[in-house]
Amino acid sequence: MSDAILSVRGLSRRFGGLQAVNAVDLDIPRGKLLALIGPNGAGKSTTVNLLAGVLAPTAGRVVLDGRDLTGQPAHRVAAAGLVRTFQNGRLFKRLSVLENVLVGAHARHATGFASAVLRLPGFRAEEKALRESALALLDGLGLAADAERAVGELPYGKQRKIEIARALILAPRVLMLDEPAAGLNSGEVEELIAYVSELRGQGLSILLIEHNMGLVMRLADRIAVLNFGQLIADGEPAEVRNTEAVIEAYLGRRKGAHAAH
Ligand SMILES: Nc1ncnc2c1ncn2[C@@H]1O[C@H](COP(=O)(O)OP(=O)(O)OP(=O)(O)O)[C@@H](O)[C@H]1O
Ligand SMILES: [Mg+2]
Incomplete structure (x- = not known):
């Protein structure tokens, strides 16, 4: 996609015998919100850690608005404008x-x-x-x-x-939110949705990792789905929701699939 502010190609990370992230391609359209979803252990937080320079990829490229950030340390990546929050806050x-x-x-x-x-x-x-x-x-x-x-x-x-x-x-150019709604009550989730919408309205590009599908469906311009480290779907919300592989991954019909919480 030509108007992507963040382009990720072939992103991979192995932990010993486990291929936690496997040749993932992602594009975050400029000023839009891409939701990255998938069952527990699918590789979502690892992907964010790879993008943020917290972990080094075993393969792949990360390009922010034409600038190759692959393998740069976290402080350089943040200074270039790719910034994340942690799944478990570190305050x-x-x-x-x-x-x-x-x-x-x-x-x-x-x-x-x-x-x-x-x-x-x-x-x-x-x-x-x-x-x-x-x-x-x-x-x-x-x-x-x-x-x-x-x-x-x-x-x-x-x-x-x-x-x-x-x-x-x-002052990020791309904000990555790792499960921002985890542990919030329904009123707080509503406030979060309003705030994230406002940020996107101001032109911020956002990568949102989230298990709360209601929230994802209300905020996402596009949805990418990871399962066992691999991208199994990427598209418009309505299209992704009806993809067979996504339904299988979420409902755990397939042998060995994880259940989403
Ligand atoms: N530092 C690490 N060393 C070894 N294995 C790891 C490490 N970090 C993650 N993993 C493994 O990689 C896989 C992907 O984990 P990750 O945390 O990225 O999943 P996730 O999609 O964010 O899951 P959740 O929805 O539970 O947050 C899991 O099997 C996990 O145990
Ligand atoms: Mg995670």
Whole structure:
């Protein structure tokens, strides 16, 4: 697809004898949301780790808007604009909400840790701008009033939103969300859907990994389906939902198939 912002070709990763991701091709259309679904253990999080530079692929290519990012370390990939949230959030529970969002930003910026410690003038100006962006993001997520509170004191639903803010402070060109709705109640899922729709409305390209099919069907422009590391379908939601192989993988009719939760 020519208007893909992210193109993935032949992406593969082996863990010992297990081919966790097997020759996967994906295209994320610019400004659209691609949902990556599949049963437990299908290779979804491994795919995100490969794209984010957290894991090195055994084969394949990752190209972000014409720029080959294959094999680049995570901080370079994030700086290029391909940013992810974690399936199991990694927040600093004792730090404030604002500090947690800012921690994400410091990994990327040129004036890094050393100047933060030395409090150089360039750092102070940048820090002020970053704080303002972080507060604006928190405001958009309904978390402005909680900015100074310790993350550990907040309910789980709010903690999940902070993970998204921490990714967005990096000003991604492609945002990868790994099971953002896991553990959320139905009201929180509705808020998440509204927020993700708004991000896409602003032109952000999104890769969404999710088990909640209702959410996937409401948000996805396209759906790609993984099963045992292989892509078994990729297309428009209505088309993918009726694909025989997808129904089999999800209902576990085929011998050895996993059941989705
Ligand atoms: N670091 C690792 N070392 C060895 N095996 C791994 C590693 N990470 C993942 N795997 C295996 O690779 C396969 C794919 O795992 P992955 O976490 O990508 O699945 P998933 O689709 O994200 O599943 P879930 O829906 O449960 O999150 C699984 O069999 C898993 O046990
Ligand atoms: Mg996973």
